Amino acid sequence: MRIGQLAQLVGVETQTIRFYEQQGLLPPPDRQDNGYRVYTEKHGEGLAFIRRCRILGLSLAEIHELQSYQDDPHQPCTAVNALLDDHISHVRSQITALQALEKQLVSLRASCNDDREVEACGVLAGISEGNMHQL
Amino acid sequence: MRIGQLAQLVGVETQTIRFYEQQGLLPPPDRQDNGYRVYTEKHGEGLAFIRRCRILGLSLAEIHELQSYQDDPHQPCTAVNALLDDHISHVRSQITALQALEKQLVSLRASCNDDREVEACGVLAGISEGNMHQL
DNA sequence: TTTAAACTATAAAGCTACTATAAGGTCAAT
């Protein structure tokens, strides 16, 4: 299987596959005489694993860490669970921050309507006056 | 006022100030004979505006757009409001996506406990098996 | 007065996770 087929199968671009190889997330495949990469099913699974991790929001470094655990299957999986717990709390704090932000933006938006000139715009005034407790 | 004082006043790093200048978000200040930048209160207000926009999650391009409206104060402020509305809906879709992600992560986490070996880890199995409807 | 700390300057590289572009080699079909 060549790189284009693998890319289509998993739904990524060929450059992304080369990029993962370069980053050490995918093992370097064998090459044909002409230099073309030849992939096996194993590579497909590895790539799918990476993609699923990315969909879950894990960083390449975290994926690398997970792979290192997979390479040593008789350890306890405490570290895997801890990694996920950390990620969950990271996601939760992002949600909380964004919800606070949304509230702020909505209240800022409520301070203006479309019938004003920029000079009297409540939104711009709200940002400029700095009645935001963060600053 | 020199760059260090301005930085401390607004709570950013000096490099960030130079970066904003380079990006055209802060007007180039006058220089002393030795080449040091000299800032006025105006610059302080401009920088504070930028920082508040950043805290609200606006991109540098969006900030630039807002500044262009400020430079032309007798337009209607429709565009300002539209920019904010777009940003609010962007933030809302981020929240929605993260909430869906959190749900997925929590259910994945529930499939394991700390008393297993990596080989039998429910989390790794869950990612590997690909019973995630995205892929 | 010298010297060291603290400040300033510019330019360039590093960060994340790709994506895009350039310039070229390979292969099957026409």
Add this chain to the structure above:
DNA sequence: ATTGACCTTATAGTAGCTTTATAGTTTAAA
């Protein structure tokens, strides 16, 4: 013979800074 689809490497671009390198300037202490 040439077109088109595929492959190769290397390099640059994205966002918003941060870091590093190198060097000149000011200020305070010894």
